[in-house]
Amino acid sequence: xxxxxxxxxxxxxxxxxxxxxxxxxxxxxxxxxxxxxxxxxxxxxxxxxxxxxxxxxxxxxxxxxxxxxxxxxxxxxxxxxxxxxxxxxxxxxxxxxxxxxxxxxxxxxxxxxx
Numbered sequence: 001x002x003x004x005x006x007x008x009x010x011x012x013x014x015x016x017x018x019x020x021x022x023x024x025x026x027x028x029x030x031x032x033x034x035x036x037x038x039x040x041x042x043x044x045x046x047x048x049x050x051x052x053x054x055x056x057x058x059x060x061x062x063x064x065x066x067x068x069x070x071x072x073x074x075x076x077x078x079x080x081x082x083x084x085x086x087x088x089x090x091x092x093x094x095x096x097x098x099x100x101x102x103x104x105x106x107x108x109x110x111x112x113x114x
Contacts, residue, residue: 037100040089044097047088051081 028035055078063074086097 036093036095037097037104040093040095040097044085044089047085048082052078 031038061074065073090096
């Protein structure tokens, strides 16, 4: 009896998950690129946080430099990594985030002119 209840619960959970996936698939079909842009943009902060996470675990940093630029070099390196996110996303997903944003800005400008 307990086994049957567990099986029924698993079946119900699986059916619910399938329904959610079907609805997501329908949304992707309906919204196409807009849904992809939204998903990618929502994940960008998470990607940036994961890239910076190792620095959060650092208790102490010692910079050695002849010209005093080591701290600014670290800042530049972090900025460079973040600036490479759009290219990384494009490489992983095929989605050109920069172009999608340009297209969206262009649409907004066109709509404002009308």
